[in-house]
Structure formats: structure tokens, C-alpha cells
Amino acid sequence: MTYGLARVTVDGTPQAVLVRDGRFLPLSTWGEARHLPALLEDWERARAKLAQWAADDAAFASAPLLDEAEVHAPYRPGQVFCTGANYKKHVVGLIMGDPSMRTPEYEQMPPEELKARVEAMMDERAKALPFVFLKLPSCVVGPQDEVVLPYDVEKPDWELELGVVIGKRAHRISPEEAMDYVAGFAVVNDVTARELIFRRDGSAIGADWLSGKSFPTFLPFGPMIVPKEQVADPYALNIKLSVNGKTYQDESTSDMMVSIERQVAYLASRVVLEPGDLICTGSPYGNGSAFGVFLKPGDVMEGTITGLGTQRNPCVAEAR
16 A cells, blocks of 8 residues: 545645545545644645555545646745756756756767766765756646746757655754654656757856746646655655657666765755755656757657656647
């Protein structure tokens, strides 16, 4: 038995629901009226109740199927953090496959030298502090919602990732303590305007994460939050994404370089993490840049992570 929390339209209204083995019931079934952010604020007590409710075999016997429901993003996080360049093969594939992702010192290198330099850089980065950027909460959409491709973006790209949901206020904690502050895990897709990351105009002073990452709808989130106790090993999950039925990402979280524990502790050394904050832990190999393939109107992305559910997001053109 596996279970998680989601937000689903029931009788015309989005409601917090408990999902068990692909079926769902409103939390109101057990007298719980709070929405997910309030549950995360009270996570220590809430998770004990969830385990009891999930064991209610009689209630779930005829429960509706999640796959047939209108599923929304679980909620809008207060803060969204993204750990960049956290899978070695991913970064090598990006830089080798897409010239717009190369900084000036790499632009004229022969392919063999470029690959060796990037691989060496990633080996060093694995030992260093994680590199984290911010993504606006306004990017969040649900696991079935349309992703709107901006009319002035040439290379919209996908990045399916393991999301970490914070369940307790955290500041100045150690990596050994970090998992005590995690509520659970979710599927996230850090959609990216690839050619806007490194600007080529005279105002460029570094990576432009605002332009590259924060367009509306650029963060499908869900379908559910699975409590960490339900995930036996977050480093043994398969991340798989297809576009129009063709698989591009099919990798394991075991390839993650900076662990979840180190990411949480690093963030808590810089900011205060609050319940409901979302950490996107990095994308494995298989982005469009590695293949010279980018999203276009009419495409459908389907992404799944072991035990965490599936997203299915159609892409549409932004209206001018």
C-alpha cells in the first residue's frame, strides 16, 4: 500500500484528498477540513492521521480512480528552490548538444576537449556546495494543465525532477538532521527557456535565471505529495519523461551528485525553510538540448517518477 496527498475537483470544488493505490477520497471523509498547506504546517500530527486513514480498506474499496479525475497542483509553494547541474551526464549532454548553453571559454573548443573539460568540472562540482537558483511560485501549474510556450522563446525544454517538500521550519541544520525536516516527495518539471539562460547582449553579468526559468506555467507540480516514509530509497527512483510518446529522460536518482540531505542543509544555512517550500533537486540526462529537440505547440509531455505518479501536460502557444 502506497499513499499520498493531492488536490482534486470533487463535486465541482478542488479538495484535499488522500490517494491510495491509484484511488482517492476527500480528507473530509474522515472529518479533516484543512487544505494541504495547513496540513504541512502541522505535519508531525497530520502524517500519523494519514497513515490511519490510508488503512481504511472499506472506505477505499469503491473509491474513484485518480487517473479519471481533474487533478490540480497540490498547492502554490511559498518558496521554490532549484538545484542546478546536479547530474553529471545531464550537464555534459546540455553543453555538448546545445551551443547556447556554452559560456565564452567553451565556445571554440574541439568536442573531445570540451567533453573532458566539462566532465572534470562536474567531478569538482560534486565536492563543492550545491548551486541553487530561485524559481517563482507563480510558475506552478498542475500535472494535467497546459504548459504555455512563450512566443519569444526559441528553445523551450523539459527537466523532469524529484521534488522535495519541506514539512518543518528549518534553519542552521546539519545534513544528518535534514531528512527530519522533509515531509515528502513529488514530481516536478522545471521547464526552461534554454537560450535565455546565458544572455548574449552587453548587459550580461551571469546566468539569467529569471528569463530562463520563470515564465508562467513553467513548473508542473504533482499529481501528489508522497510522505517520505512511503519512499523506501529516494536515490533508487526512476525518472522518465516522454514527448509525444517518445522517451527522452529515463534515468535514476542514484546519479544525483549532491544529496538531498546536503541540499536541504545548504539551503537552511542561507535562508529559513518553511513548511510547504519546494526543492527541485536537479534533472538527469535526457533534456531536449541533448538531442536538439525542443517543445512546440501540440506536444504532450508525460513524466513519471517511481511511486510518485504521472504528469501529462499538453503544450500550447502563447497568444500574442
